[in-house]
Amino acid sequence: MSSNKWYIGIDLGGTSVKMAFIDDEAQIIDKWNIKTDTTNNGENIVKDISESIKTKIEEHQKDKDHIKGIGMGSPGFLEIDEGFVYHSVNIGWKNYPLKDELEKAVGLPVIVDNDANIAAIGEMWKGAGEGAKDVLCVTLGTGVGGGVITDGEIVHGVNGMAGEIGHTTAVLKGGVLCNCGKTGCLETVSSATAIRRMAIEGFKDHPESRLKKKYDKEGDISSKDVLDFAKEQDHLAMAVVKKASFHLGFALANFATVMNPAKIVIGGGVSKAGDTLLDPVKHYFRMYALPRVNEGVEIVAAQLGNDAGIIGAAWLAKTKL
Amino acid sequence: MSSNKWYIGIDLGGTSVKMAFIDDEAQIIDKWNIKTDTTNNGENIVKDISESIKTKIEEHQKDKDHIKGIGMGSPGFLEIDEGFVYHSVNIGWKNYPLKDELEKAVGLPVIVDNDANIAAIGEMWKGAGEGAKDVLCVTLGTGVGGGVITDGEIVHGVNGMAGEIGHTTAVLKGGVLCNCGKTGCLETVSSATAIRRMAIEGFKDHPESRLKKKYDKEGDISSKDVLDFAKEQDHLAMAVVKKASFHLGFALANFATVMNPAKIVIGGGVSKAGDTLLDPVKHYFRMYALPRVNEGVEIVAAQLGNDAGIIGAAWLAKTKL
Numbered sequence: 001m002s003s004n005k006w007y008i009g010i011d012l013g014g015t016s017v018k019m020a021f022i023d024d025e026a027q028i029i030d031k032w033n034i035k036t037d038t039t040n041n042g043e044n045i046v047k048d049i050s051e052s053i054k055t056k057i058e059e060h061q062k063d064k065d066h067i068k069g070i071g072m073g074s075p076g077f078l079e080i081d082e083g084f085v086y087h088s089v090n091i092g093w094k095n096y097p098l099k100d101e102l103e104k105a106v107g108l109p110v111i112v113d114n115d116a117n118i119a120a121i122g123e124m125w126k127g128a129g130e131g132a133k134d135v136l137c138v139t140l141g142t143g144v145g146g147g148v149i150t151d152g153e154i155v156h157g158v159n160g161m162a163g164e165i166g167h168t169t170a171v172l173k174g175g176v177l178c179n180c181g182k183t184g185c186l187e188t189v190s191s192a193t194a195i196r197r198m199a200i201e202g203f204k205d206h207p208e209s210r211l212k213k214k215y216d217k218e219g220d221i222s223s224k225d226v227l228d229f230a231k232e233q234d235h236l237a238m239a240v241v242k243k244a245s246f247h248l249g250f251a252l253a254n255f256a257t258v259m260n261p262a263k264i265v266i267g268g269g270v271s272k273a274g275d276t277l278l279d280p281v282k283h284y285f286r287m288y289a290l291p292r293v294n295e296g297v298e299i300v301a302a303q304l305g306n307d308a309g310i311i312g313a314a315w316l317a318k319t320k321l
Numbered sequence: 322m323s324s325n326k327w328y329i330g331i332d333l334g335g336t337s338v339k340m341a342f343i344d345d346e347a348q349i350i351d352k353w354n355i356k357t358d359t360t361n362n363g364e365n366i367v368k369d370i371s372e373s374i375k376t377k378i379e380e381h382q383k384d385k386d387h388i389k390g391i392g393m394g395s396p397g398f399l400e401i402d403e404g405f406v407y408h409s410v411n412i413g414w415k416n417y418p419l420k421d422e423l424e425k426a427v428g429l430p431v432i433v434d435n436d437a438n439i440a441a442i443g444e445m446w447k448g449a450g451e452g453a454k455d456v457l458c459v460t461l462g463t464g465v466g467g468g469v470i471t472d473g474e475i476v477h478g479v480n481g482m483a484g485e486i487g488h489t490t491a492v493l494k495g496g497v498l499c500n501c502g503k504t505g506c507l508e509t510v511s512s513a514t515a516i517r518r519m520a521i522e523g524f525k526d527h528p529e530s531r532l533k534k535k536y537d538k539e540g541d542i543s544s545k546d547v548l549d550f551a552k553e554q555d556h557l558a559m560a561v562v563k564k565a566s567f568h569l570g571f572a573l574a575n576f577a578t579v580m581n582p583a584k585i586v587i588g589g590g591v592s593k594a595g596d597t598l599l600d601p602v603k604h605y606f607r608m609y610a611l612p613r614v615n616e617g618v619e620i621v622a623a624q625l626g627n628d629a630g631i632i633g634a635a636w637l638a639k640t641k642l
Contacts, residue, residue, distance in 0.1 A: 077613070132479070133479075134478050134479045134483075146579065148579060148580070150471055150474075150476045150478070150483075151474065151476070151477070153471075153472065155471045155472070155580065155581075156472070156581070157455050157471070157580055157581020157582065157614075157617070158453070158454075158455045158581055158582060158583035158617045158618070159581060159613060159616070159617040160581070161578075161581040161611065161613050161614050161617065162455075162471075162579065162580055162581040163579065164578050164579065164581075164611055164614070165578070165579050167578055167611045168574075168575040168578045168579060169571070169574065169575060169609045172571075180611060180612070181612065182609070182611070250490070250493075251575075253489075253490065254489040254490060254572075254575065254576075255575075255576070255579055257482075257485050257486070257488055257489045258467065258469060258483065258484060258485065258486050258489060258576055258579075258580075259469070259476065259478055259483055259579075260476075260477070260478020260479055260480060260481070260482040260483040260484075260485070261478065261479060262478075262479035288490045288503070290482065290485055290488045290501060290503070291501070291502065292398075292480060292482050293478075293482050293485070295480070296478070296479045296480040296482065297479070
């Protein structure tokens with residue numbers, strides 16, 4: 001069924017631009033990165049992408065005709081239909097017509113979506129969500145990102161904000177201030193950042209913790225340390241993982257009761273801890289989700305890692321252009 | 322643009338079957354009810370509906386050709402594509418091929434969906450959600466029902482359970498047992514049933530309340546009494562409405578942060594209290610929703626009342642057959 005033609009998937013981040021040629025069946029033909037040039041409010045980024053694509057097409061001794069279109073994920077607030085970026089803080093764009101500029105520069109049709117959404121779509125197409133049409137994706141990293149897919153389509157909402165599961169309120173009273181301006185967001189208790197912070201906050205009650213010893217010796221700890229030490233039964237680390245898992249499992253149970261997904265895909269750096277994190281999340285999920293919703297859903301770790309975005313972007317180009 | 326042809330909208334309930342002829346523009350040509358015959362596991366219902374439709378078509382001196390199709394809402398667990406009812410407790414059906422049976426009986430194409438979903442779609446098409454494509458509907462009655470519409474389509478989820486907002490967990494510890502088997506569901510604090518129960522529970526701390534006087538005199542109070550007395554500044558009634566509104570506003574804020582709806586439509590008996598209920602719900606919603614989500618959404622009372630279901634059912638027939 002393959003047409004043998006390729007799609008280009010682009011995943012724009014604050015540090016690097018991930019790009020790939022991807023075929024009809026989600027196979028990556030070639031993937032590469034370039035640096036994200038955020039100087040001058042990101043005005044060189046589209047030119048850099050365009051030149052890099054042209055060079056790569058030549059390297060593969062293909063014509064531009066061999067590419068059917070470009071899908072691209074961008075951070076920030078976007079108008080999806082127009083591919084217009086209202087504001088992308090980490091990139092520097094403000095009121096930037098990304099789709100139009102990239103189409104002009106490369107001479108191929110372009111479709112743009114939010115970076116969290118393309119990662120979710122990637123996992124649905126070829127990753128942990130494969131085969132499911134109703135998928136909830138959560139990315140646990142510096143923050144907590146999310147993507148919602150219903151009946152095979154990304155949910156954008158009325159102004160492109162859908163999926164902001166990280167900014168739902170988890171702690172009603174006395175929650176930590178979040179970057180969004182609210183307090184007690186899920187992001188303040190279940191992100192990598194939160195896991196590290198909650199461990200450090202726990203030193204006073206757990207001076208015996210190996211986390212404290214590591215912190216005193218090396219000057220810092222990471223969320224990975226917390227998850228590793230939890231696996232080795234360090235009490236503070238276990239308490240922190242329990243807290244992060246409780247809030248995530250509870251929030252997911254409530255969203256799943258409203259969305260009834262077939263898969264919940266948990267990705268991002270923290271999810272690499274595997275069952276250390278997934279098992280307690282599943283435990284709390286089952287406590288709070290409606291029984292029939294529970295029966296219908298599988299909670300799984302993301303599979304595509306950093307490739308989720310480029311693969312999801314290619315899916316957009318394949319199905320929407 | 323009207324084709325002048327009609328659709329039939331049917332809204333099946335445990336007591337009566339609401340039916341209507343509805344035109345292309347959602348105008349009700351004629352509406353009528355028949356009794357729901359739940360004897361013998363509901364085996365007469367489809368025959369009763371079919372005969373009633375035939376009689377009405379004759380009354381209007383039309384041919385069957387004048388009807389383009391039938392949309393029908395049913396309570397219970399359904400398989401939507403096949404129009405198959407797994408189980409509908411209040412009706413008596415178990416593994417009942419509703420779509421097939423009704424098509425055979427009437428000789429017109431039929432599409433079936435969940436009763437809460439057709440009401441949501443009705444409000445989207447011609448009611449309080451008019452013009453919006455991303456709508457969250459909540460019905461506050463004996464229970465708390467819900468319907469989710471994204472990009473103009475009903476969200477069903479993997480096994481037809483989507484929208485069960487009433488069974489998300491609102492009270493983490495010490496919550497009241499819910500009909501679903503869990504404790505602390507939103508339904509146990511924000512439904513009409515819950516509002517009445519919480520008021521009665523409050524008599525011991527508020528012996529001065531006019532609600533208690535009414536209860537002592539008349540042997541019972543209703544949720545409407547609570548809302549009426551709250552408007553008149555009765556302290557117990559105000560405290561109950563505050564509690565119900567807090568939980569509803571908080572839950573809606575979290576779901577809206579994930580779904581980013583343009584409208585949240587609040588229907589059902591309790592919503593007739595208007596601003597007595599809507600104002601505190603909006604207050605708590607604004608406290609907990611992400612600012613941009615807040616900007617995008619309007620919280621409104623349902624407009625169609627009992628007609629929402631038949632109108633939504635007709636929309637299904639119009640767009641899906």
